[in-house]
Amino acid sequence: MTVTLHDLLPARLRRSWAVDAAVPDLDVYSLYRARQIADPHRTAILDAKGKLCYTAMDRKVRSLAVGLRGLGIRPGEVVAVQLPNGRNAVIADLAIAAVGAVALPFPVGRGSLEAECLLRRARAVAVIAAVEHRGNTHAADLYALSPTLPALRHVIAAGKGGTAPEGTIPLADLLRSDPADFVAERPDPDSPARILVSSGSEAEPKMIAYSHNALAGGRGNFLGSLLPDDTPPRCLFLVPLASAYGSNGTAVTLARHGGTLVLLDHFTAEAALAAIREHRPTHVLGVPTMVRMMLERLDAESTSQDGTASPDELPAPTALVLGGSILDETTAEKARRAFRCPVVNLYGSADGVNCHTGLAMEPPESQGPGVVAGRPDPQVAEIRIMEPDSDGLREAAEGAVGEIAARGPMTPHCYVGSPDLDARYRTPDGWVRTGDLGFLDKEGVLHVVGRLKDVVIRGGANISPAEVERELTAHPLVRDVVCVGVPDELMGERLAACVVPHAAEQPTLDSLCELLMERGLERRKHPERLLLVGELPLTPAGKPDRKAVQKRCAAEAV
Structure with missing residues (x-):
């Protein structure tokens, strides 16, 4: 049975954005097809295999759509994807999108337990996965899970010819389907198109259903606000396209704005700079975190004696757009100097919120605590500050700190298979x-002060790790830092700092304090434990893995 995806936004409000042209009111594939017709030879993809233009890619899309339909994939069913960029x-x-199904992408590197959870709750009928990527054998692993997933009918393996594990369907076979047999579905633009996955703070990953209009429209308006003219963007995605942040790739960069995607199948600072x-x-x-690694690499280049290109030779982008975690001013200022362009602090999440600081070379001046996140754009998401009330929630007084709430053209339908999260x-x-x-x-202007849940409680006093991290990045020997709470018999929790040193000389706990x-x-609010590491552990989505950091700090921090 197909998973039910309710739209929790009032239908009249959702339709009003289409009437007011805040969203394009077309499904994702139709938007892409219009871009292909308008400029058939424009480069769509630049990846490890080279260039692929809009028309050549459309033929492959049509072939795969015919192949998926031949497997019995029907409109509204969920098809998962676990592929590298x-x-x-x-x-x-x-x-x-072309067959009217709902995509559920999740990054390579996620383990089989988490994958099983996602596929089961979304009732995915098929999954397209890599035969092998950086030691992971996702296609075989997912096929092994299929007996426990009654809704899963097909595992499609993407890899070199002849390498598909037994029982799986080679993606190459589906791509040989005749594109002339293709007839696109025309799903309602307000119907679900994609499920975004977010680790969040829940025990299991959150899944959030987005419509075609919310993706290409609301999220598309976000990228549109960072385009200084009508020139199609050329976007280098350092994050996985399968992450929530990466949803700005296919539906937004290509389908909505007719741009080009520059893709790395695995992030390294060297590959990104190249x-x-x-x-x-x-x-x-x-x-x-990725930009801090790139800045360190640039520093190493500038001091090398072997003729390596210097940082001044980097072509300046229109913007460096950083999200996923708090952007401190020290990192932002270093990045502005090194890349010679505006550094956009993006505050957003898969849950349906987005706000950013824009293309100004200098950031907005802070008028209080927290991190400046920019002025909310109602074409993306209107923002209110809420506080508890006897009847639930009410809007907070002007200037008061409260819970950030968002609603606008990018607002998703609902959480998938989690009515408890919808209620909460x-x-x-x-x-x-x-x-x-x-x-x-x-x-x-919105200021983000912290998270309700990301709080360390030391002897009854609340400490925001984000606040401490923001200040510690100003230390000359700190390249990157994550602060977490570690259990303590006396105080309940104590704050630990996990630090990546900036140089051979290492900071001490005393110098940080x-x-x-x-x-x-x-x-x-000062940290009482310190752990020095060569690199921060990252989640498959490219963010610092706070659970892994917490585990290491509890065992190793001194």
Whole structure:
């Protein structure tokens, strides 16, 4: 049975955005097809295999759509995708949209237990997975799970010819279907198109259903606000296309804006800098940790004596767009100097919130605590600050700190297979409760102060790890840092700092606390444990893996 995906936003409000042209009111494949007709030879993809133009990719999309339909994939059914960044991931995205099905992408590297959870709750009828990627054998692993997943009918294996595990269907066979047999579905633009996956703070990953209009429209308006003119963007995605952040790839960069995707199947600082030099992207999309790694690589290049290119030779993008975790001003300023372009602080989540600081070279001046997240755009998501009331929630007083809530053209339908999350995070009139704390200043600029759940409680006192991390990045010996709570018999929890040193010289706990004193952070918020590491562990989506950090800090921090 197909999973039920209710739209928790009032239908009249959803339709009003289409009437007002805030969304294109076309399904994702139809948008892509219109872009292909308008400029058939424009480059759609630049990946490890080279260039692929809009028309050549459309033929592959049509072939795969015919193949999927031949397997019995019907409109409204869920098809999962676990592929690295590359043309196959994009072709799968568009083909699933073309047959009217719902895509459920999730990044390579996620283990079989998490994959089983996603496929079971979404009742996925098929999954397209890599035969092998960086030691992972996802297609075989997912096929082994199929007896426990009664809805799963097909495992489609993407790999070199003849390598598909027994029992799976080679993707190459489906791509040999005759594209002339293709007839596109025309799904309702307000019907579900994609399920975004977010690890969040829940025990199991959250899955959030988005419509064609919410993806290409609401999320598309976000990228549109970062385009200085009508020139189609060339976007280098350092994050997986299968992540929530990566949903700005196929549906937004290609289908909505007719741009080009520059893709790395695996992030390294060296590969990212090489892609910037070779392909000259207009927009580089990543997370702050990735940029800190790139900045360190640039520093190493500038001091090398072997003739390696210097940082000044980097072509300047239109913007460096950083989201996924808090962007501190130290990192932002270093990145502005190194890349010679605006650094956009993107505050957003899979749950349905988005706000950013825009293309100004200098960031907005802060008028209070927290991180400046920019002025909300109602064409993407209107933002309110809410506080508890006897009847539920009410809008907070002007300038007061409260829970950030969002509603607008990018608002998703619902959480997938999780009515408890719908009840907890959605209001009856469609607002999304983010679980984040913030306020709107007198200029209407959003400040993000912290998270309701990401709080360390030391002896009854609350500490926001994000606040401490933001200040510690100013330390000259700190390249990256994550702060977490570790269990303590006396205090309940103590704050630990996991630090990647910036140089051979290593910071001490005393030097970190001395910096925090100088920057005015009260002593009770200082870390009491320190763990030095060569690199932060990252989730498959490219964000710092706080659970892994917490586990290591509990065992190793001193």
